[in-house]
Amino acid sequence: MISVKKVNNRPLNFLERIYLPEIVRGIAVTARHFFTNLLRPGNILTVRYPEQTIPLPGAANQRTRHRLKLRADGSPKCVACFMCQTACPAYCIHIEAAEYAENSVEKYPAVFDIDLSRCVVCGMCVEACPEDAIAMDTKEIPGGALTRRDMLLTKEDLLRNLPGEPSLLGASNRLANEYLEGKK
Amino acid sequence: MPKITIDGKTLEVAKGTSVLEAAQLLGVYIPRYCYHPKLSVSGNCRMCLVEVEKAPKLLTACSTEAADGMVVRTDSDKVKTARRDVLEFLLINHPLDCPICDQAGECGLQDYYMDYSRAKSRFAAEDKVRRQKRRVLGPHLVLDNERCILCTRCVRFCSEVTKTSELDVMERADHSYIDLKEGRSLDNNYTLNIADICPVGAWTSRDFRFKSRVWFLKKAPVACLGCATGCLAEAHHNENVIYRLLPRPNAETNTWLCDRGRMTYKAVQAGDRLAKGVIKNGLIDLEPALREAATRIDEAKAAVGVLGSPWLSVEDNAALALLAAGMKTANFCFDFKFETGIADGILVNKDPSPNAAGAARVKAVRGGLELQAFAAKVASGEIKTVLAEARAAGLIKDALKTSGARLITFATNKGDIPAGAYATLPYASYFETAGTFVNYQGFERRLEPVVAAPEGVKPFWAVVNKLGAYSGVLLRLDSADDAMRGLEKK
Numbered sequence: 001m002i003s004v005k006k007v008n009n010r011p012l013n014f015l016e017r018i019y020l021p022e023i024v025r026g027i028a029v030t031a032r033h034f035f036t037n038l039l040r041p042g043n044i045l046t047v048r049y050p051e052q053t054i055p056l057p058g059a060a061n062q063r064t065r066h067r068l069k070l071r072a073d074g075s076p077k078c079v080a081c082f083m084c085q086t087a088c089p090a091y092c093i094h095i096e097a098a099e100y101a102e103n104s105v106e107k108y109p110a111v112f113d114i115d116l117s118r119c120v121v122c123g124m125c126v127e128a129c130p131e132d133a134i135a136m137d138t139k140e141i142p143g144g145a146l147t148r149r150d151m152l153l154t155k156e157d158l159l160r161n162l163p164g165e166p167s168l169l170g171a172s173n174r175l176a177n178e179y180l181e182g183k184k
Numbered sequence: 185m186p187k188i189t190i191d192g193k194t195l196e197v198a199k200g201t202s203v204l205e206a207a208q209l210l211g212v213y214i215p216r217y218c219y220h221p222k223l224s225v226s227g228n229c230r231m232c233l234v235e236v237e238k239a240p241k242l243l244t245a246c247s248t249e250a251a252d253g254m255v256v257r258t259d260s261d262k263v264k265t266a267r268r269d270v271l272e273f274l275l276i277n278h279p280l281d282c283p284i285c286d287q288a289g290e291c292g293l294q295d296y297y298m299d300y301s302r303a304k305s306r307f308a309a310e311d312k313v314r315r316q317k318r319r320v321l322g323p324h325l326v327l328d329n330e331r332c333i334l335c336t337r338c339v340r341f342c343s344e345v346t347k348t349s350e351l352d353v354m355e356r357a358d359h360s361y362i363d364l365k366e367g368r369s370l371d372n373n374y375t376l377n378i379a380d381i382c383p384v385g386a387w388t389s390r391d392f393r394f395k396s397r398v399w400f401l402k403k404a405p406v407a408c409l410g411c412a413t414g415c416l417a418e419a420h421h422n423e424n425v426i427y428r429l430l431p432r433p434n435a436e437t438n439t440w441l442c443d444r445g446r447m448t449y450k451a452v453q454a455g456d457r458l459a460k461g462v463i464k465n466g467l468i469d470l471e472p473a474l475r476e477a478a479t480r481i482d483e484a485k486a487a488v489g490v491l492g493s494p495w496l497s498v499e500d501n502a503a504l505a506l507l508a509a510g511m512k513t514a515n516f517c518f519d520f521k522f523e524t525g526i527a528d529g530i531l532v533n534k535d536p537s538p539n540a541a542g543a544a545r546v547k548a549v550r551g552g553l554e555l556q557a558f559a560a561k562v563a564s565g566e567i568k569t570v571l572a573e574a575r576a577a578g579l580i581k582d583a584l585k586t587s588g589a590r591l592i593t594f595a596t597n598k599g600d601i602p603a604g605a606y607a608t609l610p611y612a613s614y615f616e617t618a619g620t621f622v623n624y625q626g627f628e629r630r631l632e633p634v635v636a637a638p639e640g641v642k643p644f645w646a647v648v649n650k651l652g653a654y655s656g657v658l659l660r661l662d663s664a665d666d667a668m669r670g671l672e673k674k
Contacts, residue, residue, distance in 0.1 A: 081283030082397045097394040106318055107284040107394055130283050175281065175317075 050144030063123045065140040066114055068158040069133050072180050076159055077133035080109040084125035084134055092118035093125060105176040112158060116142045117151040137162065186252040191259055197250050204232055204245035212258055215267060215296050217274075217383045218335035219246040222439050223344055229274070229335050231296065233266040234258050242266050264300070271301040277313040279330040287385030289398040293333070315361055322370030324390055324443055325379060329361045332386035338362060338378045345440065345530065346372045362386070374530065377440045380430060391447070392428045401427060407621060407629035409495075409614060410445035412524055412535035414623025417441055419449065419615065419634045426452060426615060426635060436627060442531050449615065452635070456598035458610035459638045470610065470640055474647075477592045477607045478654030480569055481511070484590070489558060489567035492518035492546060493576035494537030497619025497631070500644040501539075501546045502670030503661060504571070507648050509550070509670075510657030515567050517558035518547040520579070524624040533624055537575070541622035549671050559583040573644075574600040574608070594644060609651070611644040612637035618664050 015021050037044050047054055056062060069077045080097035098110035119142070125134050138160075145151045185196045190207050197206045202225065207214050217229035227247035234245045237255040242262065257263065275293065282288040315329035336353060339362065343349040350368045353360050364370060379389045401420040408415040408429065415438035418430045426449045431441035451457075461473020468476075481488055490508040492501045501518060508516035520543050522535035553561070561567045563583040570577070570584065574595035577584065581602060584591055590606045596613045614621075616637035621629045637643075642650075649661040661667050 079283045080394070081288075082400075083283070086397070086399065099394055104317065105284065175279075175284075 053141065056139050056141075062139070063121050063126075063136040065116075065138045065142045066119075066125070066134060066136050066153065066158060067138050067160050067162075068112065068155065069135060070159055070161045071176055075103070075176075076108060076112070076155070077131050077176070078109050078112060078129075079105060079107045079131055079133070080112075081107075081130060083128040083130060087124040087128035089122060089124060090118045090120045092116070092120075103176070104179045109155060112155040114153045114158065115151065116145075116153060117148055186250050186254070188250040188252075188254045188256065190256045201250045202246055203234060203236075203243070203248045203250055203254070203256055206250045207234075207245060207256070207258065214245045214258055215300060216246060217292055217333060218337060220337055220340075220381055222433075223337060223340045223381075226336055226340065229333065230270045231267065231274075233263060233270065235260050235263050267296075267300040268303055271296055272303060272306070274333045275301075275305065276307050277330070278333075279312065279317075280309075281331075285328075285331065285385040286388040286393060286398075287331075287382075291385055292383035313358065320390065321364060322375050324375045325370060326388050326390055326393065327362065328386050328388070331384050332362055333384055334360060334362070335383060336362075337381045337383070338387060341374075341378055341381060342372075345377070346374050348372045373442045373444060373528070373532065374440055376443050376446050377431070389428065396422060396427050404632070404634040405432060406615065406631060406634060407538075407623075408441060408445040408448060409538040409621065410442070410448050411533040412522065412538060412540060412624040413437060413526070413531050413533040414538055414621060414627065414629050415441055415445060415531060416629070417445070421634055424635045436625065437623065438531055440531060445531075451597050452613050452615045454597055454599075457638060458595055458598055458608070459641055461610065462598075462601065462605075462608040464606065470642075473607060473609060474650055474654055477609060478651055480590060480592065480606065481571070481651070481655045484569035485511075486513055487515075487566065487568040488513050489515040489517075489562060489570045489589075491516070491558060491570060491572035491576050491580065492520075492543050493573035494520040494522070494535075494540040494543050495575045496543075496573055496644060497539065497614065497621055497664070498542040498545055498671070499619055499664040499667040500648070501543050503645040503648040503659070503667035505546050505550045505552075505670040506659050506661075506667065507571075507652050507657060508552075510652055510659060511655070515553065515558065515561060516550070517553045517555055518543045518550065519552065519554045519558075520544070520576075521555070535624060538623070539621045541624065541626060542620065545622065546671065555579065562589050563587050565589070574602055574605075577602045577605070594647060609647050610641050611647050612641050616641075617643040 071077055080095050082095055085093040085095050092115040094113040095109050096111035097107055100106055100108055123136055126136050186199060187194060187196050188206050190210050190212050193210045195206060195210050204214050204219060214232045214234065216232045218226045219232060225247045227244045230244060232245040233242040235257040236243050278293065288294065317328050317330050319327045321327045334353060339351045339353060342351045350364055350370050351362055352365055354363045376389055379387045400422045402422060404419045404421060406417050406419045408417045416432040416434050418432045419426050420428050420430065429446045429449050431438055433439045460467045461470050463473060463476055488511055490504055492504050520540040522537065522540050524533060524535045527534045559580040562570060562580055563586050565587050567589060569590045571592050574593045577591055577593050591604060592607045593601060593605045594609050594611050595601050596611060601608050614631050615634045617633050619631050623629060643664065645661050645664055645667045649659050652659045
């Protein structure tokens with residue numbers, strides 16, 4: 001069933017019909033904002049994004065710019081399993097896998113690109129990751145670049161740990177953890 | 185003829201048929217790891233347990249012969265529990281490194297776990313038995329003993345199909361693992377079949393290693409053009425890149441595919457792929473190269489010799505025949521006689537070319553010289569300019585050398601160009617264009633394009649068509665099927 005909403009448009013009264021008073025009223029609103037902003041610039045609500053940002057509220061579960069987590073030795077936790085690329089509904093992740101010569105975890109991403117101009121910030125990549133390697137907790141809102149190239153995050157842009165890391169979670173991280181312990 | 189009832193469906197099967205095969209005939213799928221239709225029955229994985237009436241315990245369907253009046257259930261609670269428990273056993277020591285395993289997506293453990301188990305593991309990861317991971321064995325394979333479920337398909341393949349017996353199960357019980365026998369190396373020509381038949385990720389291909397995830401790959405039916413056997417194969421490709429060739433098992437020609445045949449796809453993406461014409465040793469654009477070749481053909485007129493090729497499709501040989509007819513030369517040859525037959529007892533043919541039988545079809549209609557007579561005419565200088573596909577030109581290379589005849593070749597890769605070729609014209613390989621091949625048994629293989637050719641590279645018949653146009657012979661070929669006119673009686 002399609003619900004139908006009936007709108008009763010009120011007929012215009014005399015003052016509205018003669019047009020000019022309403023124009024003056026409109027200009028008055030604009031002028032009021034103009035002079036308030038001119039005299040008290042601190043109260044302007046608009047932010048000059050992306051140069052200026054507003055701090056995001058609290059510890060809410062927000063999906064913000066992606067990052068790739070690092071192991072204790074600085075290598076990416078990602079093992080290029082392509083789960084995020086498979087889950088991504090926007091086809092914005094591009095991975096090329098490569099092989100470690102000695103590290104027992106065997107596989108790592110030689111290329112890991114996220115095209116932010118395509119990303120829909122849905123968080124499916126984080127859900128899909130079996131290695132706890134990708135996160136969207138940087139609290140940075142992506143966007144606001146001048147070229148398309150600036151919207152492309154490469155592996156180097158993505159690799160970063162937050163304070164308190166590295167974490168040792170993840171499915172095949174057993175191999176990596178053993179390897180790291182062996183190196184000590 | 186025993187009559188067997190499986191899940192309420194009755195079927196009469198030939199004597200000696202196993203319960204598993206009978207179930208397959210009835211359309212009842214019984215899960216299996218160690219059973220393979222082309223290998224001997226081992227019965228060690230216990231995945232195919234079924235309930236047989238009057239039998240005290242569950243029986244393995246792969247090793248139980250169907251008997252008259254046998255009543256089998258594959259969907260009872262007892263069987264379901266057995267499958268779940270067998271999977272739990274198989275997964276006790278499994279490393280669960282699916283994120284770095286190439287088998288993920290086509291793995292028997294993953295598939296059956298989702299279909300028959302879905303149970304949480306009751307064993308701690310620390311207690312798993314550790315084995316050697318990532319061990320390179322042979323030129324094509326990597327072995328990961330941790331992922332192995334000891335189904336012994338690989339051991340049986342090596343002892344029964346290649347009869348080389350390089351592999352065996354070492355030690356006993358919980359300690360057992362697959363290993364090479366002492367002093368042996370895994371270097372027979374069929375090793376990549378082991379990666380195919382391995383139901384888990386223990387054996388994986390070095391060539392395909394980490395190249396792509398299997399669920400991204402699209403499958404296209406092709407035939408292997410490595411030799412005259414013409415095995416049916418499947419090209420796995422994605423985004424215009426071919427990643428691997430797998431066999432397409434069939435009763436007539438092949439169950440397996442040899443390693444050399446599997447690597448034939450590499451020439452398509454090789455670095456020496458020709459996208460431009462070559463005059464002597466310099467690369468030039470296709471158009472000027474075609475004009476130059478056409479000028480030389482015009483110069484020689486009736487002294488031009490056209491040589492067909494057993495490496496070209498029937499259509500492309502027919503296009504060459506049309507060109508020869510248009511040039512009104514009697515010097516053409518579609519006669520290639522190779523000894524045929526399986527050389528190694530498995531797949532590799534004595535005839536290294538894929539389409540000698542197809543070229544013979546052109547010869548049957550058009551006639552032409554015998555290869556020796558053609559070579560003799562080249563050697564005596566009667567033929568001054570030879571038009572030939574690169575590998576076919578290799579068949580008369582001695583004659584070309586003695587007479588110094590001008591050679592205009594067609595090639596897909598720079599490495600194929602014979603020494604001393606005057607001009608070389610590029611053409612699209614048979615992964616990129618359609619064509620018909622006839623194998624040594626006389627079976628036709630119709631190939632359809634899998635990927636797109638590099639920019640500017642045209643199918644062979646189109647190159648011949650243009651070459652004809654520039655040298656004053658209008659062939660009017662618009663498709664490969666047009667070239668089949670060459671097979672019609674004049």
